[in-house]
Amino acid sequence: MGRPCFSEALRVHPGRGGCGVGAVADLGGPSRQVVLDALAGLSAMEHRGGCLEATGDGAGLLLRTPRRFFERFVPSARSLAEGEHLSVGMLFFPPGEEGNLPPTQQEIDFVFRREGLKPLAWRKVPVDPTALGEGARRSRKEIWQILVGSGMVARAQLGRALFRVKSRLEHHFRDLYVASLAPDTVLYKAMATGAQLARFYPDLEDPGFVTDLAIFHRRYSTNTFSNWYLAQPFRVLGHNGEINTIKAARSAVRNLEAELGLPGLLMHQGSDSADLDRMVELLVTHGVPLLEALVRLLPAAWADRPAGTVPKEMLAWQRAVRRAMGSLAAWEGPAAVVATDGRWLVGLLDRMGLRPLRWLRTEGGRIVLASEVGAVPTGGSEVVEVGQLDPGEALAVDLDTGQVVRPDAVPQVLLATTRLNHRELATEGLL
Template sequence: MTVWEHDACGVGFVCHTKGEKSHQIVRWGIEAVKNLTHRGAVGGDGKTGDGAGILLEIPRKFFADYIEEKGLSISSLDNLAVGAVFLYEDVRSAVEEHIKKSPFKLVGWREVPVDKSAVGESALKVMPKIFHLLLDCEKVEPSLRELELYLLRRSIETDRKLGKKLYFASLSSKKLVYKGMLVAPQLDVFYPELLDERLTSWFCLFHQRYSTNTFPNWNLAQPFRYLAHNGEINTLLGNRNWMLALQHELEHELFGERIKLVKPLVSYDESDSASLDRVFELLVLAGYSPEHAINMLIPPAWESVPWLPEEVIQFFEYQSLLMKPWDGPAAIAFIDGEVIGAHLDRNGLRPSRYILTEDHILVLGSEVGMIDLSGRKIKEKGRLGPGDTLLVSPKEGKIEKTEEILKRLADQKPYGEWLEKHLKRLKDFVKDQIIDIEEDKELIRKQVAFGYTQEEIKNVLSYMAEEGKELTFSMGDDTPIPPLSEKPVLLFRYFKQRFAQVTNPPIDPIRERAVMSLRMNLGYKRNFLKETPEHAKRFQIDSPILLPEEFKAILEQKDFKVAWVPMTYPKERSYCVVELQDLAGERRITDILYDAMYEGATICDLRMGVEIV
């Protein structure tokens, strides 16, 4: 570990690559997360942590003994599903009403024994009661159980009467979460049953949290239901806005009319990792493989990787039409119960190292040395690079790495043919000739109207035009914040970075070109739960900043409708912005947008003048 990596979450997993179950795997997972304690944070009381936890396979022998001991009944242990439920109020009877309407049968509730003395005072004040919800899945086909359990959970979560009175850490027929507002060394003290030899699993995914964008609480401890995340999703606000906008387009034959239970798909009250987990979960339940889903959400810098085959580039270009990247530093460990894997963001700004032994034990995580493997023969050591994925498939007994995974994903469908037929690119429409531009006599007036200053023009814009990069300087900023300023300021000044964005490593102009892109796809965004040729029907521009000839090309192309939406209004009405009108009549701007929303619209301010704002 380096001094620069101590203030980030710790994440990883231990697994047997052939799928052999043992309690030792669980013990190793707990040992590993304890050795990542320095990556977490501790409250002022010295005992309350930001969060720690593990995710493991459902220990059926353990629950079989409990069911027998309590005189409960179940059709078969293979039909057992378990929910880890945090109850802030006793709403079990309300939950049972939802279960009665589902294809599942209630087996019983098990109060999880915990040692409250292990947690800090702050955590204890807000600690929920923790129960295991036991269900019989006999009437549901094995292939549909995770989906039906998800829909049951969503029916409970969206019940307004229940509100925030409970939280499902997990509800699955395959996996189980133990987590809390803890520091890692408290984990097996708070949950003493983690020391029970009957808790066996072929994997153990673990996480020690260092909270950045959200305050610690019991629900936001990790792992979540499908993944654990070290890093920050810096594009989070845009990602959430897109998810909430597109959730009304979602449809899938597996969900039918129950797709409405998906809404709201994400919440502004949860952490970035929680939102990412919810979208990842939905993609997997809709039929995407975990490795496909994670590469769709957090793609590598595919536009700048020289070794990528053409068909892989086409795969990622198509995926970019379905999903906006969830960008930011990210080391991800994920599992669907069948396969387990890890993925790194395009910048590779979080460590992810692994060791594979000759006896099929794979340890992957934020650091090396998390587990004492002395006496075991090491078969392979390595680390994930930017955009890399590693996948363990125990049923097939193999480990796949990035190149093999991406080739397999790219061969799933004819992505290249779909792009060739439907995707239109601005560069193919732009004429060779340059448009003569007359000098704008109103240029200074417009610059003032939009908040440009002499300093902005001389020191910032001139340097960017000459050098092709942003000016680096350090002068401080003692000016009023834009809402309180008496002078007009640029729109961009109203936006501020989050704490996690400010504390992330800066990207210099050289590396920025290698990992970032200004490419945009215009047009109708469709249901991302399916891949069809029609999803490729978009109009691609290489930058949102358009040259005059590019602007003209967009207006003249015939494949997509272009609508002019005036964003100006008479100066005398400048205090009545809500009543924005088209200059030609009394149409509200929202009416104009509604008319063109399905075909896309060009928002234009070219009509601004002395009497028009």
């Protein structure tokens, strides 16, 4: 049985609440400690989450996929070819539908094959419902993972192919929720508290479940109801804040759906955070670097900074972004965002800095981002660098190369990697 919630008092004093978000990365490679630290950070920010009668508003981990853990679930008859990429999707089916799942899963397999991908196996995710509160148990989904080989799809095109599959699945199967389906990440989330999450998902307690990146989020529901789909992180990011311009942003995305011929870009009855995630995902899967995608949608007030502190070319780039994006850039409001595309980890604050986000680096190459100092346990002697993001600032980490892009270097990195023809203020082509 779930225990009473520490944060039930927040229902009476909502001003004390605000989602807790963070990340742990290890530049030295995958380890069990990354998962344990992320779970510890999740539990340490329980006071930032919402909970009623032992049912949490939501908690989750978005991780770089631990492939060795999942490879053992691939049947020998369908083994991966040498060099073939393994992706893992996390799907929520409606409760009580287990008997009808085989034909539905066969239809889903067909959608993957149409994209040139190779569905390898379905895995029913082990769960322990007794870890949850009664409300979460009543609404619990049938949770499955699909293991997918890249098949005939080139590595560079894999993200876009999986994105098309996600859009078609959620458009065709209205009761299906694709929690995550990406080349390099997998998402474990639930209508739970931080302490309940690992008990609900035994995978997270398995010694063989190792990774070098985990984003964690503890949700406090403010302007939407609590449910399994709205628990965070989402597919790309965890968000503490709210988008005040969400009506305009959604209208612009719906117009884009018609232009691209991709229905269902926005989550059905989703939250503002969910739709921000979908927009970032769209940009990233179409070739926009993660850091740039976030800065396009949540730009810094560079034009208002003292003369000479921001490169003129950066100001020209920002003007070009406004022209290229138009109303699609209407994402304004308090935001502390932590995001990943499976290679890069990015933390970013909105231009007003209305939510906190701190970071540190240890001597051993561990990076921690969190809403609060001390959320993730670290030995004081290990810490070699600390910082707090100021309004409009971002921090980015390349897990493959170990590069850490500090806030003052972000403009240079954006200019070096953008595909936007900002020198001519080109307006042709959104992406």
